[in-house]
Amino acid sequence: MAQVRNKQVILKDYVSGFPKESDMEIVESTITLKLPEASNEVLLKNLYLSCDPYMRILMAKPEGTPNPRTYTPGSPLVGYGVSKVLESGHTDYKEGDLVWGFTKWEEYSLVSSAQILFKIEHTDFPLSYYTGILGMPGVTAYAGLFEVGSPKKGENVFVSAASGAVGQLVGQFAKLTGCYVVGSAGTKEKVDLLKNKFGFDGGFNYKEEPDLDAALKRHFPEGIDIYFENVGGKTLDAVLLNMRVHGRIPVCGMISQYNLAQQEGVQNLAHLIYKRIRMQGFMFSDFYHLYPKFLEFVLPHIREEKIVYVEDIAEGLENGPAAVVGLFSGRNVGKQVLVVARE
Incomplete structure (x- = not known):
């Protein structure tokens, strides 16, 4: 199968002090939209990415025992996102499933089957909610x-x-x-x-x-x-x-x-x-196991409009660096979401 372009947001180098847009860059790589034979990985098309303050911690040069999620200069940022399964080598996921979990800041991602992905069963809400109120x-x-x-x-x-x-x-x-x-x-x-x-x-x-x-x-x-x-x-x-x-x-x-x-x-x-x-x-x-209980609590409240949620939407991976940096100047109003592709 032919390779396709895969736009990515890359961390250029470890960050000290306040992050700047220039600490990141947009690059294009290529990816084959087909799993290798006998692979148990999951191929994702990323739709929405979550901008979160903890990402700044992962940009810093590790000291002592490193966080296993610490970013590697020259590689894409990683964070929570909403994705569509294009192909799966894992029995828990099938083509067309919508999921949320850890993914890379790029158009398409190949993730390990060991990575926890939550299936999106309630699609009567905006998918972006799974980077926030439902995620x-x-x-x-x-x-x-x-x-x-x-x-x-x-x-x-x-x-x-x-x-x-x-x-x-x-x-x-x-x-x-x-x-x-x-x-x-x-x-x-x-x-x-x-x-x-x-x-x-x-x-x-x-x-x-x-x-x-x-x-x-x-x-x-x-x-x-x-x-x-x-x-x-x-x-x-x-x-x-x-x-x-x-x-x-x-x-x-x-x-x-x-x-x-x-x-x-x-x-x-x-x-x-x-x-x-x-x-x-x-x-x-610490609380992965509470997700079903949490949904039982929150879904009725959202449907009855007893809970409201405000999002700040940025469009396109090219606006990812600005969205991340804006978290630390208070630029965003509500949950900062980055749109990669809309369903």
């Missing part, structure tokens, strides 16, 4: 809040980076549980989204707050029961002063620290002791 960010929000945070009706919940892919869902899930919810974001437009679209009880622009401790006391005069941590740094320091006894902090991300050569110190960690706070990091991969 990794959705499960992350669900597991982080319910499995790690253990919310109870009437509790006070604070979410940082609250308009992002995970944060917007955490707030809505907490509201469905009967919690009081406030979020922080980086623009007035995003704060308006929190209050007027996502149903948060309040929100503030952290860039306009000279004193984060005072801002939190204004919104949580009785303190915070659950802090869903997405940013780290000064926000975490201020939150620790405002946590209640037996509070919980699910640690999902620390985006404010990813581009710093020297990460900021946190001064108020002793409050973990005084207030018996449980602070726990977690990853989506």
